[in-house]
Amino acid sequence: MASQQPWCCSFSSASRSQPGSSEVTTDNFFLPEAKSTQKRKLSQKRKTLSFQFSTDGHLSPWPTYTSGQTILQNRKPCSDAYQKRAGSWQQQPFGTGKPRYLEQLENYLRKELLLLDLGTDSNQELRLQPYREIFEFFIEDFKTYKPLLSSIKNAYEVMLAHQREKIRALEPLKAKLVTVNEDCNERILAMRAEEKYEISVLKKEKMNLLKLIDKKNEEKISLQSEVTKLRKNLAEEYLHYLTERDARKILIADLNELRYQREDMSLAQSPGVWGEDPVKLTLALKTARQDLTRTQMELNTMKANFGDVVPRRDFEMQEKTNRDLQEQLDSLRADYEEVRKEHELLLQLHVSTLKERDQFFSELQEIQRTSTPRPDWSKCKDVVAGGLERWQMLAEGKNSDQLVDVLLEEIGEGLLREKDFFPALGYGEAIPTFLQYEGLVENKKPTKKEVINLLKDAWKERLAEEQKEKFPDFFFNFLEHRFGPSDAIAWAYTIFENIKLFRSSEVMSQFYAVLMGKWSESVYVNQKETIAQLLKDMTNVDTQNEGLLTMEQFSTILKNTFPLKKEEQIQELMEAGGWHPKSSDADLLNYRSLFMEDEEGQSEPFVQKLWEQYMNEKDNYLHDLKKELGLELHDEVNLSKLRRALMNTDSSLDKQTVNTYMSQAFQLPVSELPEEGDEMEAGIVVGLQTALERLQVIDIRRMGPREPEPAS
Template sequence: GQLSPWPTYTSGQTILQNRKPCSDDHRKRSSSWRQQSIGIAKPRYLEQLENYLRKELLLVELGKDSAQELRLQPYREIFEFFIEDFKTYKPLLSSIKNAYEVMLAHQREKIRALEPLKAKLITVNEDCNERILAMRAEEKHEISMLKKEKMKLLKLIDKKNEEKISLQSEVKKLRKNLAEEYLHYLSERDARKILITDLNELRYQREDMSLAQSPGVWGEDPVKLTLALKMTRQDLTRTQMELNTMKANFGDVVPRRDFEMQEKTNRDLQEQLDTLRADYEEVRKEHDLLLQLHMNTLKERDQYFAELQEIQRTSTPRPDWTKCEEVVAGGAERWLLLTEGKNSDQLVDVLLEEIGEGLLRGKDFFSGLGYGESVPSFLRFDGPVENKKPTRKQVIEVLKDAWKERIAEEEKEKFQDFFFNFLERRFGTSDAMAWAYTIFENIKLFRSNEVMSHFYAVLMGKTNESMHVKHLETVTQLLKEMTNVDSQNEGIITIEQFSTVLKNTFPLKKEEKIQELMEAGGWHSDGTSADVLSYRSLFMEDEEGRREPFVRKVWEQYLEEKDEYLQEIKQELGMETYDLVTLSKLRGALMSNDPSLDKQTMNTYISQAFQLSESELPEEGNEKEETIAVQLQLILDRLHVVDIRRIGPREQEPAS
């Protein structure tokens, strides 16, 4: 229908004149204006829109599951009616509507994305609360047990104290009894002495009477008898004096038997007292230790609770790696092959390699790095360089051919110069620089590939090429030994033959290391593996140069053994990381740690450690050895680059 400008056409009537509010004219105008305003009706189109909106809202509210989104739909339709009817303002109103729709869609996506996180937070919060309650219950139980133990120990201490008091009272009683017994024995001794004196006097009187009554006495000389009596009395007087002296000197002495008995009793009581004191000190120390342990437990609980709150605040959900299946070339099957046996950190590297490969293939030219000294010799070029865009398989084939030519080379030149000369011989002088940049960018990107990572480490000087060459020689020797054992040339050997070959090839490896290699080759200790083994499959590799687990385990064990060997040298030196190590000390540590080390190999290790040529090394025992010194950490870093391994056992076997 037609659109009415209501209520704009009444605006001229609503303008009041400049009158005083209290005047009669002002009152008349106000009342007349109210009457006119009441009489003005709304436009028909506005009433239709309001009725339609009221009806739609009523229908939405009658629904049981009326969401907020449904309540917006009637308003959205009313706004579309406005846009369609107001042709002049349609672009502006449409842009306003679109802006609000985009913002609402963004808010809906944001809410939808946050809903799983909210559920995760609720789950984590409930889990943490349960753990906290469990920890509190456990701590409460432990605290109750400690309190019971404390009460038990306190009762034991009280019991010991009571025993100590009873023993002290018993000792006091025994001392009192000892004093009484001493007085009793003293009186008995005095009475005994008096009785002995009386008995002696009676015996003397009886002898005198017997002498007087005997008939032969009258025939003796009276002078002789008088003299004998006089001498006897003198002896009696002297004996009496000695007896009095003995009484005076030893009157208060306790008998030795009683003294020893009391001394033994006192010693036993003293030992019991010392034992009780030691037990008391031990119990007190244990109590203090338990208190300290309780305080430490409380501190750890508070620390764990704080860490838990921090984790709850900063925790993020783990990534869903299955989302990468649709992005990576090859789909889910190739992504499963790439991620097999890898942790999250390694998966990030794989994903970066895939992203980097796409960026690398999209780049047509590389920028030359110039001719600076820090630039490797095979990359010194200024200007754009063409990207050859080879496949990963082509790069690996080039690297393998380079290794074959390097091993067969008689006169060894620097590895970087050899690599560039090899590219010139293979691709020509004009394309050598382009291939150098292309291969360098590829091997720098694909670190998870063994062939590329080893070649990049050797090319940049992070490891010595002798490590890779020795590894290839070891793998070749293993294959040769297994082929020799396979007399029928069927490609199959027994598990016993496989174990014998490993022990003969690696005589210094421990039994658990041999078992690890056998398990990597397909043998299982639980007896579920077969008795025979297809050994040729252990040395196969795919088109991207990935080796079988057996060859990878040989390389991993070599790196572990090298680290153990360097740590043993460090322990043999007994020095800190930043202490200076002289040439003579390093030589002694090498000989002590590996007695089977020959002179040529030792000189090779020492020249690498001190960055000296073998001709510059002083002779053994020369004073100049003490003047050459390098930090221990620097020596270990330099030795870690080269191929260093144990030659013989740590201690030589005695000759039979």
């Protein structure tokens, strides 16, 4: 009877899930006795329901309305024939209600769910039990689909068992997580309590210290008042003792006078005086009167001479005051003399400034009269690809000369991309070896980034192995190895035209200078080694490997790495690295970012400032050398004079370095240079300008500190 069911009914029945199959459920997977008991119960329920639900011993064929219809082979439920059959069924006079078997199954499911009281939070396994039973009834009744439905049920049961096992395995972890969470909360609370206690203790200590400070301040104020009072008492006692000393001297003088008078009276009242000779007494009286007259005259003279004399104490005080005033007068005279000299210098400076102002004003008027107006660089936005936004990015921080180079590069780049071929330069002696070719050469039209990456690869290969061949020959061999012999000349012309055009790119301009012989390779190599050594020194100081240094450490490393640089140059490097005058020595600096490069190979301002200082130092060194020679550029210099000038300019040069410089200036091998003091030195001459240009090519620099100039 199940095999005669329509396809739609079978499919809808198979899409439901119910228990009761021969597969072991999750609950009785490990319990065989529970399995057999449950199967007996389901069998009894199935027999009861089959007897109750079925009518006339078979299932209702709803919605086919016919009991004997079977599914046609090779027909789909959505096909036209099937729809016609469905239309014909709908025309049958049977009712359209649900089959009794379906209604009774739904009623049974509803009752079971009500018994489980779905309104409460019941177990999910119990809620699935009625569905299992209904699905088991379908499996048992539909014999044809029993294997398929059983496999579906088994797959779901196995998955449920697997998920249940995973949940059981995670239960201890959940409990452990709860325990750890509680422990962490207890630790946090304990730490907070401890911190709160420490804060309270520190607050109490702070209050005690504040009270102690107030107490000390009060003691200090009281001691100051006592010192002031004691000083006042000391001054009063000093005046009192001075007065007592003067009074004592006066009393001593009065006592002496009284003693002398008493002696005179005693002599006058003595009994032997009345017995003297009157003539003798007359002579004595006459002599006494003469002495009295002389003494009176002397007293008058003394009064006349010393009548205005002040006491010694006042004299000493006045003398001390006079010395202080004299010292102040001398100091003021010295200050006045210094100010007078400064005033004279300022007057002279003012006069010279007025002359310079008048000169500059006249030059300004002349420049305004003859100069052209400044160009409006915003007009270039219509010429440059990318419009105003790209032009602003290119023009940021550049002067007029640099803007002209940028504009020429942009225009030249457009013209360069329009060319499909380059005319070859031939095989002349003045043509570099890597450009010697006749005919037309294809323009490979690489991007600027591709050219830069190619040049970087060439430098890596050049520095990786010690190459003895010249740099132009190496460059052409590199292109042959990279692109093959057939395309090497095309790439050589393409790269040459690009690096000749893009002078603002560091990588291209440096490679062009070395390739064309304007610089030697040692200039580029030594600069890279200097930067690598500087980065290594900073990394050694960074013991924590955090990539950070303090400004004090940064300054110390720069001074140790470049001992010959002036303080102004060190400060310029620090400012280029991110230091500001308002920054403190404890501020941190990300030193690794100073040595990074962008996509086009442009270095950071710190590395650019290093290169700029190196070129300025080289120019200053050659300028000092020319000054030491005391010659004009059109004059000639011999070998001995140039050697002596090099040693005088930089006394730290060793013999090997001097010979290297001399070999470059006179274009002679070091082995062919005559020894110092040889007569042949005077016969080897070269133009001074030529010698300086040749020395400009190599890595020439000062080896020792500049000797101080003699004081004028």
